[in-house]
Amino acid sequence: MISRNAATSTPISALPPEPERLHSLRRDEAQRAAPALPVSAPPSSPFPWSPDDPALRHIRTDANPLLPRLLARLRTTPGVFGRFSSLPFVLLMLFGFVMPLLCVVWFGLMPSKTFSLLQWPTLENYRTIFGQTYYKSILWSVGLAMLTVAILLVVCYPLAFALAKVFRGGATFITYAIASSLFVSENVRLFGWVIGFMKNGVVGGTLARLGLPIDSLLYNVPVIVLGMVYVYLPFMLFPLALGVKMVPDQVREAAFDLGASRWQVFRKIDLPLSMPGVLIGSLLVFVLSIGAITEAKILGGQKVVTIAADIETEFTYGQNWPLGSALSTLLILLTTVLVFFALGRFDLEKFLGKKPREN
Amino acid sequence: MIVSRTQKAGFSLYAGLILLLFYFPLFCIVVASLSKKRYFAFPYPAEDLTLKWYDAAVRSPQVAEFVGISLKIAALTTVCSLVIGFFAALAYARYAWRGRKTFQRLVLLPLFFPQSVLGLALLMWFNFLDITPSWWTAVISHTVWIAPITTLIMSIQAYGLDDSLEEAARDMGATRGQILRMITLPLLAPGMVSAACFAILLSWGNFALSLYTTGPDSALPEWLYARMTSGYQPIVPAVGAISVLGAIVLVVALFGIIHWTTRKNRRAAAR
Numbered sequence: 001m002i003s004r005n006a007a008t009s010t011p012i013s014a015l016p017p018e019p020e021r022l023h024s025l026r027r028d029e030a031q032r033a034a035p036a037l038p039v040s041a042p043p044s045s046p047f048p049w050s051p052d053d054p055a056l057r058h059i060r061t062d063a064n065p066l067l068p069r070l071l072a073r074l075r076t077t078p079g080v081f082g083r084f085s086s087l088p089f090v091l092l093m094l095f096g097f098v099m100p101l102l103c104v105v106w107f108g109l110m111p112s113k114t115f116s117l118l119q120w121p122t123l124e125n126y127r128t129i130f131g132q133t134y135y136k137s138i139l140w141s142v143g144l145a146m147l148t149v150a151i152l153l154v155v156c157y158p159l160a161f162a163l164a165k166v167f168r169g170g171a172t173f174i175t176y177a178i179a180s181s182l183f184v185s186e187n188v189r190l191f192g193w194v195i196g197f198m199k200n201g202v203v204g205g206t207l208a209r210l211g212l213p214i215d216s217l218l219y220n221v222p223v224i225v226l227g228m229v230y231v232y233l234p235f236m237l238f239p240l241a242l243g244v245k246m247v248p249d250q251v252r253e254a255a256f257d258l259g260a261s262r263w264q265v266f267r268k269i270d271l272p273l274s275m276p277g278v279l280i281g282s283l284l285v286f287v288l289s290i291g292a293i294t295e296a297k298i299l300g301g302q303k304v305v306t307i308a309a310d311i312e313t314e315f316t317y318g319q320n321w322p323l324g325s326a327l328s329t330l331l332i333l334l335t336t337v338l339v340f341f342a343l344g345r346f347d348l349e350k351f352l353g354k355k356p357r358e359n
Numbered sequence: 360m361i362v363s364r365t366q367k368a369g370f371s372l373y374a375g376l377i378l379l380l381f382y383f384p385l386f387c388i389v390v391a392s393l394s395k396k397r398y399f400a401f402p403y404p405a406e407d408l409t410l411k412w413y414d415a416a417v418r419s420p421q422v423a424e425f426v427g428i429s430l431k432i433a434a435l436t437t438v439c440s441l442v443i444g445f446f447a448a449l450a451y452a453r454y455a456w457r458g459r460k461t462f463q464r465l466v467l468l469p470l471f472f473p474q475s476v477l478g479l480a481l482l483m484w485f486n487f488l489d490i491t492p493s494w495w496t497a498v499i500s501h502t503v504w505i506a507p508i509t510t511l512i513m514s515i516q517a518y519g520l521d522d523s524l525e526e527a528a529r530d531m532g533a534t535r536g537q538i539l540r541m542i543t544l545p546l547l548a549p550g551m552v553s554a555a556c557f558a559i560l561l562s563w564g565n566f567a568l569s570l571y572t573t574g575p576d577s578a579l580p581e582w583l584y585a586r587m588t589s590g591y592q593p594i595v596p597a598v599g600a601i602s603v604l605g606a607i608v609l610v611v612a613l614f615g616i617i618h619w620t621t622r623k624n625r626r627a628a629a630r
Contacts (some may be wrong), residue, residue, distance in 0.1 A: 006426045030484075031380075035412075050422025064515060082449075082450045082454035082456025082458075082459060083456055083458065085446035085447065085449040085450040085454065086445070086446070086447055086450035086451075086458070087446075088442070088443045089443050089444075089450070089465075089466070089506060090448035090462070090465070092443055092503060092506060093468075093469070093503070095558075096481065096500070096503035097468070097477070097504070099467055099484055100477070100480035100481045100483065100484035101480050103487055104479070104480045104483060105481050117487055127495075134473065136500070155377070156447060158373055159368070159377055160371065162371075162373070162374055163374075165362075166366070166367055166370045167370070167371075170374070174374055174378065177378055177381075177382075178381060179610070180581050180606055180607055180610040181381065181382075181385075182560070182561070182564075183560030183561065183564055183606040183609070183610065184562065184564055184599075184602055184603050184606050185386070185563075185565075185566055185580040185583065185599075185602065186564070186580075187566055187581070187583050187584045187587060188388065188580075188583060188599035188603070188624055189384050189385065191384075191388065191583075191587050191595070191596070191599060192384020192386070192388045193383075193387070193597065194386055194587070195384075195388060195390070195391045195399060196383060196387040196544055200400040200401055201399070201401055202387045202390060202401050205400060205402050206401065206402065209402050209449040216390070230380075230381070233381070279587060283471060284471065285472060287471050287472065288473070288474075290473060291472075291473020291474060291475045291476055292475075292567065293567065293586070294477055294567075297588065298584075298588070300438055308475045308476070309424065310514070311475070311476070311479065312475070315479060315482075321483070325483070328476050328479060331476055332471060332472075332476060333474060335473060339467075339468070339471040339472075343467065343471075
């Protein structure tokens with residue numbers, strides 16, 4: 001353990017130039033940097049420069065010892081493995097995420113009702129958005145999303161606490177029971193609420209049998225919020241449970257021993273220490289629900305037009321791609337700013353696993 | 360933590376209530392799919408119970424086609440996101456390199472992003488590149504969203520891997536191949552299995568991305584959505600109920616696999 005720390009934190013040149021020690025340090029580092037996992041491991045070397053690479057033949061021809069040295073150098077350079085194994089993912093993100101988003105932003109600057117990207121940029125679409133009633137749908141979306149986050153925080157915190165601290169075997173069962181719902185299409189689950197709440201549905205029918213006939217419970221704002229709370233519950237619950245798990249029991253007990261009330265312990269200890277979970281859960285739910293289409297459509301029956309629905313309309317019936325792109329750009333801007341602001345504030349690695357290996 | 364019995368009972372009651380509410384819509388779907396009537400009305404007599412909609416769903420060539428497309432997308436997405444995610448997880452959790460912090464942010468970005476907007480953006484990007492959308496462009500869009508998830512799942516597993524096990528094996532003279540085969544791989548296998556399950560199921564159930572990127576091919580959730588918004592048929596809840604059952608079976612299998620492998624590891628460690 002000690003030797004490893006020395007190898008990482010002290011630059012090799014700073015050590016006394018003792019040839020043996022230098023050698024052993026290098027080897028140690030090489031071992032550390034070597035892959036611990038199958039695919040990137042030799043013999044199928046992950047390096048683009050294999051000894052048989054024709055492009056490097058000129059180096060090898062005169063039995064130049066440069067190549068083995070080069071390879072050894074590469075192997076001991078920290079970071080080579082990391083960079084190579086991140087490459088496929090980075091390429092995927094460039095092609096499937098960054099470029100499409102740039103495409104949307106650029107399209108938002110095109111004159112309205114065009115389908116080509118090769119025209120002079122204008123701000124016409126943004127004037128349309130703020131001049132007409134489109135900003136209303138943005139406000140609706142933000143409001144609904146904030147309400148969903150608030151309700152979910154209140155509903156999920158006790159359950160997350162129970163999962164992390166109270167239950168033992170039951171916690172696994174509940175986790176699986178809730179996680180399995182993630183795999184059923186959102187539409188199907190929302191449709192379940194429709195069947196439950198429509199006129200003569202499961203709830204209405206039961207109440208009618210009991211002598212309390214009611215009309216359909218669908219197509220209003222509370223039902224939309226219910227649908228969103230329902231669909232995004234797992235996305236709040238699991239980060240929260242992870243966050244609550246991070247609160248050490250000893251700290252809570254110490255506070256109780258010192259005479260803190262339950263509320264004080266919650267305010268001063270539980271909440272601040274589980275903040276990463278609260279933050280991640282809220283962020284996830286907010287972002288997901290701001291882009292939600294189906295809740296408002298299936299349960300709300302067009303009572304409320306959200307921004308995502310507006311965007312969809314512009315792309316389908318409206319045939320106004322630039323306007324839809326401008327609306328999307330606003331949404332992208334909103335979420336990106338939020339995510340960067342929130343994620344920049346704490347150490348994600350501490351949350352997910354343990355501390356990073358290098359200090 | 361020490362919890363009194365009443366507190367524990369209270370928490371249990373709360374959890375039970377939430378689970379009950381959580382499964383209420385799924386229960387409704389099953390109830391609706393078993394009703395013989397074309398138009399659903401709740402308390403229906405027992406003689407109206409029927410399985411004929413399930414029969415119709417299984418026989419319908421239309422449903423079979425959509426299921427086929429969905430399965431094709433899910434299978435390919437799973438393979439792609441497992442391979443990409445595996446390497447990305449190594450970069451995420453096992454290696455030290457300079458761009459790592461930025462890379463970790465990048466991994467999260469697609470998750471913290473409205474899916475409908477991502478789907479649209481991809482549609483426009485494909486349009487710009489003159490690619491006609493079909494089921495395989497949907498594979499790309501699903502992979503963009505699912506690869507970060509598989510990466511995170513495998514990274515968690517890789518984080519949880521105790522370095523000292525590998526170090527101990529090395530100290531005892533194991534070769535690198537032996538360490539890999541007997542220690543690293545078995546310890547990481549559950550992570551790969553659960554990542555694969557997540558990938559299949561999330562791709563299977565995805566709607567927002569498929570809506571924009573499948574083009575003329577339609578995935579099952581799109582068909583269900585179209586049927587729900589226009590013209591109800593009891594075959595819709597029947598298909599829904601079948602997919603619920605499928606998901607439950609897969610999750611139970613996943614649970615079994617994880618349980619089994621951890622027990623085996625523990626037993627191997629005890630020996």
